[in-house]
């Protein structure tokens with residue numbers, strides 16, 4: 001159970017998250033949608049404790065992440081897996097060392113175990129025979145998938161996905177959706193996924209939450225969101241150019257230049 | 258009145274930036290020292306860094322100290338010949354190299370070569386979220402990135418300094434013996450005899466402090482880099498500039514200290 005209570009975060013006076021409240025149930029997949037730049041990545045980083053809230057709390061199993069000391073945080077983080085938006089693979093390490101980073105650093109695994117775990121994780125994201133390549137030799141979508149393999153390598157209890165399907169082709173994107181669903185069904189993993197891709201959101205989500213102006217304005221099942229009356233959510237999910245979100249912005253002027 | 262106030266405000270901001278910067282360096286140094294004795298010890302990474310910092314710097318350090326030794330000998334010959342005191346050229350070269358030029362030149366070379374590359378590497382890791390990723394993988398970035406570089410520099414910079422001292426003396430020898438006609442025995446005697454243990458020691462003490470400066474400034478600049486490739490470029494420049502300034506200031510301080518205290 002992850003509870004986010006009155007979370008506020010701003011950068012140099014620019015308010016990104018403003019009294020945000022959200023509860024994430026164990027074993028569920030929660031998808032967070034919202035416009036580009038509305039603070040979804042910032043929210044994920046607050047949950048895992050890389051960013052500290054200005055005020056408010058993030059409680060994971062009842063404990064405040066911002067108040068933990070280094071030891072507690074490390075124990076907690078081994079239960080978390082995170083896929084970064086830009087994959088954030090370590091340039092100086094090859095794919096094997098990247099994927100098995102946790103095992104190499106924190107566990108006394110044998111090379112055979114490591115090799116097996118790496119092969120398995122890479123196979124889950126549809127990659128093989130690239131263990132000895134460096135991240136710079138991979139395509140953007142491949143890097144994203146290696147990042148995903150790293151996040152799931154030690155089968156954490158909670159996985160945070162920052163735009164898992166962005167930058168991969170539609171077929172691979174759907175395979176990733178299936179992978180997220182499978183992890184959820186088989187291993188009962190709690191997932192929080194950020195995405196703009198509504199097809200993916202409807203497919204993987206148990207619940208969808210929309211972030212707008214620093215707050216969660218709606219939470220609901222995919223069906224509830226599909227049939228929402230809220231004009232802001234409606235505009236976002238249908239991708240309409242005109243509506244309350246873009247009120248006062250003149251797109252004609254963009255076209256005419 | 259308004260202008261004076263504005264000036265004061267600007268000065269205040271500058272001062273606060275300065276305090277923040279030195280504070281940041283001090284905190285990073287403290288944390289680095291705290292993490293050194295904590296397991297795991299990354300022997301492989303330390304050796305990798307030692308080879309990048311030390312072995313790869315040998316050619317440029319050799320070149321510069323050789324020429325510096327030669328120039329020192331030639332310049333002093335110009336003066337000494339007036340008093341027919343050429344034989345002291347040997348001791349002059351030996352003293353200047355071990356006490357001053359060896360440590361400082363080596364530190365400046367390493368700050369330019371290694372400090373810049375540390376900042377660029379760590380800075381790129383910062384702006385591409387690799388440092389955040391380290392934290393999410395329950396790994397302390399200071400332990401993982403700074404400590405191996407710190408130890409490698411602490412070991413390699415003094416060794417490079419000793420090496421530079423030696424090459425500098427060889428440079429002086431080439432000029433002294435082959436150009437100015439001082440005998441081999443005379444040159445060697447005038448190099449070794451007046452040179453005391455403490456001359457080497459003062460040079461080495463300096464180089465330890467220079468190693469700390471280079472590593473901490475480079476890593477701090479890297480870890481605070483912001484704003485993509487441009488930001489990394491800016492951090493790299495200021496990393497080199499700040500380490501140069503601090504190295505020279507620190508050198509001045511120690512030279513004065515040794516002069517007054519250890520005469």
Ligand SMILES: Nc1ncnc2c1ncn2[C@@H]1O[C@H](COP(=O)(O)OP(=O)(O)OP(=O)(O)O)[C@@H](O)[C@H]1O
Pocket residue numbers: 011016034035036037038039040041042043085
């Ligand atoms: N480290 C930071 N320093 C300053 N501002 C930041 C920082 N990180 C994020 N921001 C600001 O916070 C806001 C939200 O950023 P965030 O990356 O969370 O957006 P996002 O919702 O993930 O967008 P996208 O869908 O495009 O990834 C942006 O306006 C950004 O400028």
Ligand SMILES: [Mg+2]
Pocket residue numbers: 040041042085162
């Ligand atoms: Mg984002």
